[in-house]
Amino acid sequence: xxxxxxxNPAPTDFIRDIIDEDLxxxxxxxxxxxRFPPEPNGYIHIGHAKSVCLNFGLAIQYxxxxxxxxxxxxxxxxxxxxxxxxxxxxxxxxFDWEDRLFYASDYFEKLYAFAVExxxxxxxxxxxxxxxxxxxxxxxxTEPGKDSPDRDRSVVENLDLFERMRAGEFADGAYTLRAKxxxxxxxxxxxxxxxxxxxxxxxxxxxTKWVIYPxxxxxxxxxxxxxxxxxxxxxxxxxxxRPLYDWIVERxxxxxxxxxxxxxxxxxxxxxxxxxxxxxxxQKGYVNGWDDPRMPTVTGMRRRGYTPEAIRKFxxxxxxxxxxxxxxVALLEHCVRDDLNERSPRAMGVLHxxxxxxxxxxxxxxxxxxxxxxxxxxxxxVRQVPFSKVLYIERDDFMEDPPKKYHRLGPGREVRLxxxxxxxxxxxxxxxxxxxxxxxxxxxxPATRNAPPADGRKVPGVIHWLSVQHAIPAEVRxxxxxxxxxxxxxxxxxxxxxxxxxxxxxxTCYVEQSLKDGVPGxxxxxxxxxxxxxxxxxxxxxxxxxxxxxxxxxxxxxxxERK
RNA sequence: UGGGGAAUCGUUCAAUGGUAGGACGACGGACUCUGACUCCGUUAAUCAAGGUUCGAAUCCUUGUUCCCCAGCCA
Numbered sequence: 001x002x003x004x005x006x007x008n009p010a011p012t013d014f015i016r017d018i019i020d021e022d023l024x025x026x027x028x029x030x031x032x033x034x035r036f037p038p039e040p041n042g043y044i045h046i047g048h049a050k051s052v053c054l055n056f057g058l059a060i061q062y063x064x065x066x067x068x069x070x071x072x073x074x075x076x077x078x079x080x081x082x083x084x085x086x087x088x089x090x091x092x093x094x095f096d097w098e099d100r101l102f103y104a105s106d107y108f109e110k111l112y113a114f115a116v117e118x119x120x121x122x123x124x125x126x127x128x129x130x131x132x133x134x135x136x137x138x139x140x141x142t143e144p145g146k147d148s149p150d151r152d153r154s155v156v157e158n159l160d161l162f163e164r165m166r167a168g169e170f171a172d173g174a175y176t177l178r179a180k181x182x183x184x185x186x187x188x189x190x191x192x193x194x195x196x197x198x199x200x201x202x203x204x205x206x207x208t209k210w211v212i213y214p215x216x217x218x219x220x221x222x223x224x225x226x227x228x229x230x231x232x233x234x235x236x237x238x239x240x241x242r243p244l245y246d247w248i249v250e251r252x253x254x255x256x257x258x259x260x261x262x263x264x265x266x267x268x269x270x271x272x273x274x275x276x277x278x279x280x281x282x283q284k285g286y287v288n289g290w291d292d293p294r295m296p297t298v299t300g301m302r303r304r305g306y307t308p309e310a311i312r313k314f315x316x317x318x319x320x321x322x323x324x325x326x327x328x329v330a331l332l333e334h335c336v337r338d339d340l341n342e343r344s345p346r347a348m349g350v351l352h353x354x355x356x357x358x359x360x361x362x363x364x365x366x367x368x369x370x371x372x373x374x375x376x377x378x379x380x381x382v383r384q385v386p387f388s389k390v391l392y393i394e395r396d397d398f399m400e401d402p403p404k405k406y407h408r409l410g411p412g413r414e415v416r417l418x419x420x421x422x423x424x425x426x427x428x429x430x431x432x433x434x435x436x437x438x439x440x441x442x443x444x445x446p447a448t449r450n451a452p453p454a455d456g457r458k459v460p461g462v463i464h465w466l467s468v469q470h471a472i473p474a475e476v477r478x479x480x481x482x483x484x485x486x487x488x489x490x491x492x493x494x495x496x497x498x499x500x501x502x503x504x505x506x507x508t509c510y511v512e513q514s515l516k517d518g519v520p521g522x523x524x525x526x527x528x529x530x531x532x533x534x535x536x537x538x539x540x541x542x543x544x545x546x547x548x549x550x551x552x553x554x555x556x557x558x559x560x561e562r563k
Numbered sequence: 564u565g566g567g568g569a570a571u572c573g574u575u576c577a578a579u580g581g582u583a584g585g586a587c588g589a590c591g592g593a594c595u596c597u598g599a600c601u602c603c604g605u606u607a608a609u610c611a612a613g614g615u616u617c618g619a620a621u622c623c624u625u626g627u628u629c630c631c632c633a634g635c636c637a
Binding site (some may be wrong): 012139213240319331334375407422448461462552 | 564630634
């Protein structure tokens with residue numbers, strides 16, 4: 001469980017201001033109770049994570065409670081698979097609701113009783129308008145609606161009809177239960193909104209027990225009230241629904257009424273977060289499922305190698321406000337790097353190998369270098385890495401005709417092999433047909449093992465390497481942003497902005513021996529390349545599969561691009 | 564076009580009548596056996612126009628732009 005500590009200062013925002021004020025006036029007897037209320041019709045994503053961190057974070061900060069509630073009032077599309085994924089993902093994010101796991105569907109009986117109460121008090125009526133008529137009677141933005149012909153039906157008749165709706169006497173859509181408010185209200189939400197509809201759709205929890213289901217506007221506020229929620233936090237698009245929320249609660253809940261507070265939902269550049277769009281990506285096979293490491297879902301980010309700490313940091317960094325926003329994905333990546341830098345052991349890996357032969361190194365000699373697992377954290381220990389005459393280095397770490405600021409290997413140049421010797425270029429071997437450099441010959445300076453050059457010369461470049469005979473073949477998946485434009489979420493045909501290079505699988509990679517049977521989910525920094533995570537799903541014995549979580553910041557790329 | 568919201572560095576969040584600040588980004592530098600990390604510095608904003616005030620991002624007026632709402636979805 002996360003706690004608010006001095007190193008993790010509680011942010012200030014307008015929601016906390018409201019809560020502070022409520023506490024000051026003793027509005028809820030000092031209680032703070034929130035809830036995270038997803039509908040189980042999809043996997044949760046980084047946008048939900050913002051809400052999770054907000055709601056649970058508030059509960060932690062104010063020593064209150066936060067419930068997990070599945071808002072399952074529309075059986076279409078809901079399933080236990082999604083419930084289970086939500087439970088797993090929220091737990092993984094680091095939050096705990098203890099015994100307060102609730103389902104709106106557990107309140108169906110109570111909600112029905114509330115509806116009956118509304119009918120009895122003359123606040124609701126059974127309406128026989130069909131969907132087309134309903135739309136017509138609702139009016140438009142500029143014209144008021146018309147009263148339903150059933151609006152003045154007697155209480156007795158309404159009660160009878162509603163009971164028979166529940167009993168299954170009528171076809172789907174034949175009747176609805178509506179709140180009697182004001183068909184001329186300027187806020188369209190208040191024009192006699194539907195409270196219950198008839199829908200013969202099996203519910204993943206209640207089966208066929210019910211053929212009528214409450215609408216969001218009716219179920220949500222009352223679920224909040226039933227759970228004693230004090231601050232019901234939702235996104236901006238529900239602002240128009242707040243008067244209805246209050247209208248219902250005022251009629252049915254005598255005291256300790258919950259209050260709805262809205263904040264801006266999260267948008268992230270170069271990604272989409274709407275459920276509809278994510279479903280399309282999955283169903284049409286543009287990605288490999290909800291847990292595709294390119295997906296902004298919690299499960300996708302987890303598989304990619306993001307940590308819950310990084311996601312929480314991100315949610316704290318972006319803040320909470322009422323402005324529409326488009327957060328730069330670079331901030332998310334910053335949070336991930338920041339966290340992974342602290343916790344990831346270093347290792348050497350070669351993505352695109354180039355053979356290097358150390359000419360003056362004894363043929364059959366193998367020596368072992370002790371390498372720090374983390375340059376700033378000695379408590380993370382050391383490991384032994386074998387060295388021999390023939391090595392792999394990264395192809396990028398050699399240039400036949402290097403530009404001025406290039407620090408690494410080239411004709412006539414010297415370079416430090418990380419944790420090992422300084423080597424000096426001797427010659428290169430080219431493929432006869434293509435002219436491509438396929439092997440480098442170097443000499444090493446035995447005096448530079450774990451020591452600077454005796455003559456004090458500067459060797460600016462440090463590269464990583466692997467002993468060919470000890471290297472473990474691996475597969476690495478490199479991920480790039482899923483979309484090629486900043487705000488694909490605003491485009492109707494967002495699919496055409498998919499980045500065709502968002503996944504690159506590299507099969508020629510090698511990693512250190514110590515990573516041969518890497519634990520799924522464990523993360524390493526391959527120095528100079530980025531952070532990598534052993535895939536949780538695709539495990540191959542003796543041939544590890546890595547996801548690149550995020551590349552390291554690389555100022556060389558910028559320097560090179562500028563030319 | 565009716566109603567509901569929001570406008571502050573490139574992005575994002577603060578400042579609630581009293582020095583416009585932080586983070587990310589970008590740029591420059593120091594350090595470095597990771598061109599990483601770390602450290603230092605620079606850049607850069609109050610939607611507009613009026614008004615009130617000693618003083619306005621903040622209050623008032625008018626205007627502008629953007630977002631949400633006409634599902635028996637949430």
